[in-house]
Amino acid sequence: MTNLVEVRNLRIEATTDAGRLVEIIKGVSLDIADGEIVALIGESGSGKTTVALSLMGHARPGCRITGGEINVDGKNMAALTERERARLRGTDIAYVPQSAAAAFNPSSTIMEQVIEVTRIHGLMPPEQARKRAVELFRALSLPDPEGIGARYPHQVSGGQLQRLAAAMALIGDPKLVIFDEPTTALDVTTQIDVLKAFKSVMKAGGIAGVYVSHDLAVVAQIADRIVVLKGGEVQETGTTAEILSAAQHPYTRELLAAFEPKSRQIRADEDSRPKSLLRIDNLVAGYGPVKRDGQPVIRAVDSVSLVVEKGRNLGVIGESGCGKSTLARAIAGIHPAATGEIVFDGKALERAARKRTRDQLREMQIVFQYADTALNPAKPVEDIISRPLAFYHGLDRQARSKRVDELLDMVRLPRSLRYRHPSELSGGQKQRVNFARALAADPKLIICDEITSALDTVVASAVIELLKELQRELELSYIFISHDLSVVEAICDEIMVMYNGERVEQITPDKVKAPTHPYSKLLFSSVPKLDPTWLDGLVRDPELVRQYGHR
Amino acid sequence: MTVARAASSRRSFLGHSYNLVGVVASLVILAWTLVAIFAPYIIPHPIGDIVDDDYFGPMRQGLWLGSDYLGRDMLSRVLMGARYTVGISLAAVSIACFSGVVLGMIAAVTGGWFDTCLSRFLDAMNSIPSKLFGLVVVAAVGSSIPVLILTLAVIYIPGAYRFARALAVNINTMDFMTVARVRGESTIYLIGSEILPNIIRPVLADFGLRFVFIVLLLSGLSFLGLGLQPPLADWGALVRENIGGLPFAAPAVIVPSLAIASLTISVNLLIDNLPQKIRDRDA
Numbered sequence: 001m002t003n004l005v006e007v008r009n010l011r012i013e014a015t016t017d018a019g020r021l022v023e024i025i026k027g028v029s030l031d032i033a034d035g036e037i038v039a040l041i042g043e044s045g046s047g048k049t050t051v052a053l054s055l056m057g058h059a060r061p062g063c064r065i066t067g068g069e070i071n072v073d074g075k076n077m078a079a080l081t082e083r084e085r086a087r088l089r090g091t092d093i094a095y096v097p098q099s100a101a102a103a104f105n106p107s108s109t110i111m112e113q114v115i116e117v118t119r120i121h122g123l124m125p126p127e128q129a130r131k132r133a134v135e136l137f138r139a140l141s142l143p144d145p146e147g148i149g150a151r152y153p154h155q156v157s158g159g160q161l162q163r164l165a166a167a168m169a170l171i172g173d174p175k176l177v178i179f180d181e182p183t184t185a186l187d188v189t190t191q192i193d194v195l196k197a198f199k200s201v202m203k204a205g206g207i208a209g210v211y212v213s214h215d216l217a218v219v220a221q222i223a224d225r226i227v228v229l230k231g232g233e234v235q236e237t238g239t240t241a242e243i244l245s246a247a248q249h250p251y252t253r254e255l256l257a258a259f260e261p262k263s264r265q266i267r268a269d270e271d272s273r274p275k276s277l278l279r280i281d282n283l284v285a286g287y288g289p290v291k292r293d294g295q296p297v298i299r300a301v302d303s304v305s306l307v308v309e310k311g312r313n314l315g316v317i318g319e320s321g322c323g324k325s326t327l328a329r330a331i332a333g334i335h336p337a338a339t340g341e342i343v344f345d346g347k348a349l350e351r352a353a354r355k356r357t358r359d360q361l362r363e364m365q366i367v368f369q370y371a372d373t374a375l376n377p378a379k380p381v382e383d384i385i386s387r388p389l390a391f392y393h394g395l396d397r398q399a400r401s402k403r404v405d406e407l408l409d410m411v412r413l414p415r416s417l418r419y420r421h422p423s424e425l426s427g428g429q430k431q432r433v434n435f436a437r438a439l440a441a442d443p444k445l446i447i448c449d450e451i452t453s454a455l456d457t458v459v460a461s462a463v464i465e466l467l468k469e470l471q472r473e474l475e476l477s478y479i480f481i482s483h484d485l486s487v488v489e490a491i492c493d494e495i496m497v498m499y500n501g502e503r504v505e506q507i508t509p510d511k512v513k514a515p516t517h518p519y520s521k522l523l524f525s526s527v528p529k530l531d532p533t534w535l536d537g538l539v540r541d542p543e544l545v546r547q548y549g550h551r
Numbered sequence: 552m553t554v555a556r557a558a559s560s561r562r563s564f565l566g567h568s569y570n571l572v573g574v575v576a577s578l579v580i581l582a583w584t585l586v587a588i589f590a591p592y593i594i595p596h597p598i599g600d601i602v603d604d605d606y607f608g609p610m611r612q613g614l615w616l617g618s619d620y621l622g623r624d625m626l627s628r629v630l631m632g633a634r635y636t637v638g639i640s641l642a643a644v645s646i647a648c649f650s651g652v653v654l655g656m657i658a659a660v661t662g663g664w665f666d667t668c669l670s671r672f673l674d675a676m677n678s679i680p681s682k683l684f685g686l687v688v689v690a691a692v693g694s695s696i697p698v699l700i701l702t703l704a705v706i707y708i709p710g711a712y713r714f715a716r717a718l719a720v721n722i723n724t725m726d727f728m729t730v731a732r733v734r735g736e737s738t739i740y741l742i743g744s745e746i747l748p749n750i751i752r753p754v755l756a757d758f759g760l761r762f763v764f765i766v767l768l769l770s771g772l773s774f775l776g777l778g779l780q781p782p783l784a785d786w787g788a789l790v791r792e793n794i795g796g797l798p799f800a801a802p803a804v805i806v807p808s809l810a811i812a813s814l815t816i817s818v819n820l821l822i823d824n825l826p827q828k829i830r831d832r833d834a
Contacts, residue, residue, distance in 0.1 A: 019568075334729055353733050361735045374726035378748030391734060437730070 004073055004175060004208050005032035005055065011067035012050055012059060012232075024063065025050055026232045032176070037202060037209040039223035039240075041216060041255070043456040044427060047232040052178045052212045054078075056093050057085040073175055090117040094169035098181040100161040104153035110164055111149030117172045129171065136167040139204065140197040159190035163197050170201065177202070179211045183218060187319040187483060188526040189548070195221055195535060214456045216255050217528035220244060221535035228252050240532050258461040259486070259530055276343075277445055277477050278308040278331070278364075283340030285323075285330035286501075296338050300326040302501040303340075308445065311471070313478040315492030317485060317523070323501040324481045328449045331479070332366040345444065362392045365438035369450035371430035375422040381408075381433050382418040388440040407436045410473075412466060428459035432466070439470070447479045452487050464490050485527050497523065499548065519548050566828060573824030579817040583810075586630055587637040594627035599782045607793070607801035617802040619793050625803050628789060629810055635785035637814070639696060640769055643703035644762040650704070651711025652754055656742040658712075659719035660728075670716070677709035681768055682775075689777045699778060703765050714757050718750040752825070759822040763815040770811055786811045 012025035025047050032038050040048040050063065057077035059065050070077040073092055077085060089095075094117075097103040104113060114136075115129040124132070130149070137145035140163040153161060162182055169177050179198070183191040199222050202209055213219050219226060219240070226243045228236040228251065236249040247253050282303045286296030300323040308314045316324045329335035331342060333353030342349040344364060350356050368374040375384055385407055386400040395403060405415050411432040422430055431451060438446050448467075452460035468491060470476060482488050488495055489509045497505045497520045505517040515521050522544045528534065586593075595613075596602050603618035610617045616625035654673075658666040688702045722728065723746070731745050747754075770787025772778040779785050784792065789807035796804045 332733055334733055353735075356735075358735050361733060366730070366733060368726040368730070370726060374730060376725075376727045376745055376749065378751075387731075388734060391736070441734075 002033075003031040004034045004036075005030070005210075006071040007031075007051075007055070007068070008071070009068040010051065010054060010065070010070060010078075012047075012054060012063055013066045014063045023066075024232050025054070027068070028229070028232070028234055029068075030227055030234065030237070032208050032210065034175075035206040035208055036225065037211055037223045039211045039213060039219040039226045040229055041213055041219055041226055042229035042235075043214060043458060046229040048212045048214075048229050049180055050232075051229065052180060052210050053095075055176065055178060055210060056089055056095060087121070090174070091121050091123070091172045092174055093176045093178065094172060094174040096162075096165050096169050096177060096179045096182050099185055100165035100182075101153070101158060101185075103165055104161060106153050108152075109149065110151055110153060110156070113153075114149065114164065114168045114171060117168065121172065123172060133167060133171055136170055136201075137164075139201050140164075140167055141193070142167075142197075157190070159186050159194050162186065162194050166198060166201070170205070170207070173205075174207065176208045176210065179209060181213050184213070184215070188485075188528070189319060189522060191218070191528070192526050192535070192538070192540075198222065199535070215528070216244075216457065217259065217530050220530050220532045221528060228255075244530055244532065254458050256530070258457040275310045276307050277310045277345060278306075278479075279341075279343040280304065280306050280331065281341040281343075283327070283330055283337050283342070285326050285335060285337040285340075290338065294338060300501055301330060301337070304498075304501075304503050306496060306503070306506075308477050308479060309493075310444075311475050311477060312494070313471070313480055313492040315488035315495040316479065316481045316498060317483065317488050317495060318498035319483060319523070322498045324498050325449055326501075327498070328366060328447050328479065328481050332364060332447055333361075334366070358392065362388075362441045363444045364447070365441050365443040365445070366447040366449065367434055367438050367451050369453055371427065371434040371454070372422070374434050375430060375437075377422050380419055380421055381425075384422075384433060385418075385436050385440050388437060392441050403440070407440055410439060410470065411436045426459075427455050428463060431455060431459075431463055435463075435466075439474070443476070445477045445479065447481070449481045450483070453482065453484065460487065461490075467491060485524060518544050522548050567826040569826045570824050572820055573826065576817040576820035576824065579813055580821060583633055583637060583814050583817075586633045588634075590630045590634045594624075594630050596624040596627045598623065598627050598631050598784075600624070607796040607799050607803055610802050616806050619789075619803045620795055625806060628784060629786070629806055632784055632786045632789050632807060633810065635696075635779055635783060636766060636769065636787070636811075639700055639703070639785070640762055640765040642700045643765050643769075644707065644758060646700070646704035647707035647765075648711045648754070648758045648761060651708045651713075652715040653742070654708075655712045655715030655717075656719045656746050656750075657738060659716050659723050660738055660741050660746070669712075673709040673712050676705070677713075681706045682771060685768070685772050686775075686777060689772075694777060694780055696779070699769070699772070703769060706768070707761050707765060711757065711761060715750065715754060718753055719746050722746045722749050756822045756825070759818045763818050766811065766815055 007028060007030045010025055010028045011023060013021050014024050015021055028051055030038065040052060042048045050060070053060065054065060054070055055072060055077065057070065057080060065078050068078065075088065104110070111130060111133060114133045115126060118124050118129040119126065123129070133149060134145050137148055142148055142160055142163055148156065148160070156164065166182070182198070183194050186194060195218065211219060211223055223240050225237065225239050227234055228243070228249060230251050236243065236247065236252050243252060244256070247256055282305055283301055284295060284299060284303055285301040286299040288297035290296055304327060306314060316327065318324050326335060330337040333349070333351065333356055336352040342351065344360065349360060353361060382404055385404050389395045389400045389403050404418055408415050408418060413429060413432050417425065417429065422433065425433065435451070452463055455463060464487060467478065471478065478491065480488055480492055492509060495507055495509060496503055497515070497517065499519045505515060505520045507515060515524055522540065525538070525540065601622045602624050603614060603622035606618065606620050606622050608614060608618035608622065614624055614626070616629060619625050619628060654669060658669050684706055685702050688698065692698055728741065728745060731741055769778060769785060770790070773785050773787030774791040776791065779788055786807040790804060793801065793803040
């Protein structure tokens with residue numbers, strides 16, 4: 001036995017609700033050497049998390065390991081009893097979940113939860129465990145390592161919680177740590193700190209790791225080798241440098257292609273004076289009780305002004321909590337602004353959607369980030385798309401049915417999908433249905449609130465291409481809200497950078513390389529690049545990080 | 552893709568999967584429903600006729616379930632009792648659940664003052680003990696079938712309201728509700744078309760549970776003499792009037808008790824084993 005982990009011909013089956021067995025992992029083999037970090041990469045549904053969990057001998061409810069060997073440190077996890085596996089979990093193998101916020105118990109302190117592993121396995125006395133935890137907090141460059149353990153999970157930021165989850169995993173001195181998309185939910189500026197902390201701790205301890213992700217750029221920074229999965233099978237394995245420079249498999253190339261700078265559409269019809277479609281002056285929106293001067297106590301959007309021209313796109317970018325979604329909701333009238341003017345298509349709009357006319361509502365549509373919650377799970381696709389047709393355009397049943405077909409064609413979905421329920425669609429398909437519903441209203445402006453954030457890289461870039469095509473055909477304008485610079489760059493004519501509720505800078509995509517505002521500089525330099533040396537070579541102005549980073 | 556059929560205790564029919572307990576429970580409920588509908592045509596003797604020389608007679612040919620404390624045919628009385636028990640309970644639970652669920656959804660969608668006032672008012676209603684409330688109403692306006700139905704409905708509206716509101720509040724925070732609101736949809740569309748389809752399964756389960764509660768409360772009221780008045784009798788009243796037969800192990804007191812138990816337990820089992828729609832299309 002030379003490698004720490006040797007998986008041979010792993011097969012995992014799942015049982016559907018009709019009692020049918022489906023093989024979801026079809027003979028996967030992989031090796032991990034001592035101290036090596038291997039990334040499992042692939043789109044959602046490719047089985048990457050299932051493979052990662054199987055290393056602990058765990059299969060999710062309804063799934064069963066049916067064949068193959070999972071040798072971890074000489075023990076076959078597939079053959080052990082549950083009791084024997086439990087003894088290895090936390091001491092030999094540890095797990096860092098995707099959402100640390102959901103993994104911590106909100107009603108006990110962080111320290112109690114971090115040292116719980118040592119208590120369960122009787123590894124060391126509590127005093128010693130606390131000391132060890134503080135050392136780990138320091139190694140993971142958490143602020144106030146002595147005091148942070150006494151806090152409760154809601155009292156620290158998302159990036160800190162993710163590092164605390166790593167401390168929890170590392171306290172039992174495992175030989176192998178499984179990271180399940182640990183930075184997917186974080187802002188780019190925070191992601192860097194977390195990645196750096198993970199990398200240094202793993203290298204210092206010589207711990208082997210499995211890093212599950214769909215973000216190739218993140219993986220390039222942390223992994224020694226990359227395993228590309230699709231449809232429950234290994235497509236390609238290689239060192240990080242090999243995969244990035246000489247990918248063999250078409251799917252890997254597709255993943256890489258999604259990172260290449262997209263060709264921007266060139267406007268031949270440069271109108272001498274573009275007409276403004278939406279103009280916003282000094283918009284203030286916020287939460288909490290209203291003060292005497294009519295301003296809310298917490299200003300989520302603070303005196304923002306912007307202009308969207310007909311047929312042009314405006315990108316709004318910033319980290320979570322900067323007020324970009326509140327801005328979208330204020331424009332759409334979902335969360336009425338406290339003060340400020342909204343002029344749409346030459347007419348002043350009421351601040352609350354309830355007071356706007358039906359036509360005004362129709363012409364401005366909003367598309368939400370999570371298609372899962374934006375589509376009613378109890379209705380088939382057909383009903384979802386045809387409701388705006390009946391509501392705004394008063395079409396009869398036959399006309400609606402014809403139009404639904406057209407709209408499905410427009411968003412490149414097969415017509416047969418109309419009878420399905422949202423739960424039977426993939427993430428990308430759901431987002432297309434979500435978009436088709438907005439198109440059904442015949443809008444002039446579509447506000448896209450992080451619509452690609454929940455999608456895989458390849459799927460997201462396909463959705464962006466679709467948006468561009470539709471814009472050419474239908475003369476739409478978009479307000480594109482995102483925290484992902486590459487997405488905004490690809491589609492927008494103007495980019496507005498928001499920080500702390502305020503507009504800090506507005507630039508055009510060709511000038512992204514040279515932002516003037518310090519926050520924009522920090523934000524733009526934090527976007528991971530495919531170059532594996534990028535993270536190690538990254539030098540950030542400590543003054544900037546201190547001022548704008550949330551550590 | 553490897554496809555194999557796993558052995559399973561559930562079987563499928565018309566795109567739904569069933570299990571045995573659910574099927575048996577629904578057959579029992581169906582049987583009692585049929586009895587309730589056709590009781591007047593199948594009873595061997597009129598319910599008021601004294602047909603036995605002895606009281607608390609045993610089971611024998613002609614009097615299959617024995618006779619009651621006056622020597623009347625027990626089989627006929629139980630069959631007719633089904634009519635009152637099932638009928639009154641069903642009417643009451645329908646009124647309670649319909650009003651409760653509609654009000655609950657409206658409160659969740661509207662929010663604000665309407666929600667607060669309605670919720671507090673119904674909470675206050677909920678705080679009155681149900682038997683005491685029934686007692687007061689019957690004492691005030693007398694006992695008749697419409698009064699019983701309305702009283703039982705009013706007692707169970709607050710519970711149905713709370714349940715539906717709690718479910719609807721969760722649905723109300725979903726983005727598709729925001730989308731529908733920004734589209735300019737009316738409250739009626741929001742509750743009927745967006746919320747109801749998403750909460751209908753738990754609401755139906757609640758409907759069944761509440762039906763059981765109402766059967767038991769109605770039987771309880773009748774046992775206290777506040778329910779149906781003689782010579783009509785529902786199952787609760789049958790237990791009460793024949794309670795004197797307990798020392799003789801008379802079937803007259805055991806049979807109506809078994810009838811109550813079989814109906815309520817069946818409804819409970821059916822709720823726990825409702826058929827599930829199969830979403831796996833390749834099967």
